[in-house]
Amino acid sequence: MPTPQHPPADDGVEPPAHPTTGSLERILPEATLARLTQYLRALNTLQTQGQTRTSSGLLATESGVNPSILRKDLSLLGSYGTRGVGYVVTELAEHISKAMGLNQQWRVAIIGAGNLGRALSGYGGFRSRGFEIVALLDAAPDVIGSTVGELTVADTKDLASVLEATAANIAVLSVPGAAAQGLCDKVVECGVRSILSFAPVVLQVPDGVNLRKVDLATELQILAYHAQNIV
Template sequence: MTRQLPSATVARLTVYLRSLSAMLADGVERVSSEALAETAGVSSSNVRKDLSYLGSHGTRGVGYEVQRLSGNIAATLGLTHDWRVAIVGAGNLGRALARYTGFESRGFDVVALFDADQLIVGNEVGWLRVSDVRDLEVVLARTRATMVVLALPGTVAQQVCDRVVAAGVHSILSFAPVVLQVPDSVNLRKVDMATELQILAYHAQRIHEPGDGPGRPSA
């Protein structure tokens, strides 16, 4: 049952899942690869290839059963139960993440929020109380969190990351603008907003040749 899926496929499955959830809510019962591709912003052959990895059973000439496909993808992604997530860093971003309602609805429970600043520790954010990062190991164990989100300054990210790893966490999502070193056994994903803007800058600059001001909005 455990053949590794191509990583590009895994990323797209999450998108399909979102589209399918919307369709389920709308009472749609069947969907073609063409229609699903449309809502997901990819090609239909890409959709079919991706779904074929699940050993998915669509019906030729008809399409896929929304309900069944949705359950199939959720199971494949490991979303059959909730995941307990801890957020380290209760600055602007950490607090925003802690209050983000999109996690809940997608099967992720935020069970702890940490900060090092004693002025913040003990405060309430949403329905959570901010824990002292000195108690990281204890609280991670007590809450049985298996995923950690790092929302802290680059300067301390690596040292906190090391403690998180030592505490036995294998899944980490980092918003810190640094490259973190982790053992192979740990799964680390990185989101960096400045990087994203820089990539946009590259493409923007290739179009309007840089004068002193960045392009005029010619329409």
């Protein structure tokens, strides 16, 4: 699993608040977040299969986790199950979506229209989950102006105006390592505070900016380690 590594967003820190009284938001562990997305996916599947109810055991199997941790995760959101019965599929999905901030529309700008950027802009899994790709940018003259799906590739020189015009609130960096920090800084300057980077470099961002990293070479290297060791 990719390791999260943003500096501990240390704010006042409240001990987990009352289940029902909203002391606004409770902080969910990173590991829980990753699993919640799997539960959502599993719930979707169940829903399309016409199932209206499920149990922690079934849902856990579908999600590839154990029932214990699933119940623990869900209990962090509140008590939405019925003892002796289970969970209502649609209801639970709704609660998870809400807790994860997925019932609003997110506007994503993809910076870097190389192979990876184009792949991401065409990925169906995004739109179906509330993420709209609103811009695709690149620095290469021969790419700028070309169309990818329904998008026209814009010039990274116009980054600021594009981000403003599209009201993007998430940026994806799919650019070479050497260009990443500079573009990252610009994006942050423009007020975007959530960044997903595929660049194989360590990026510095100010406090309050959320950065996640996906590192493809790292994934293969970890695989190689296991491959050489297991049996």
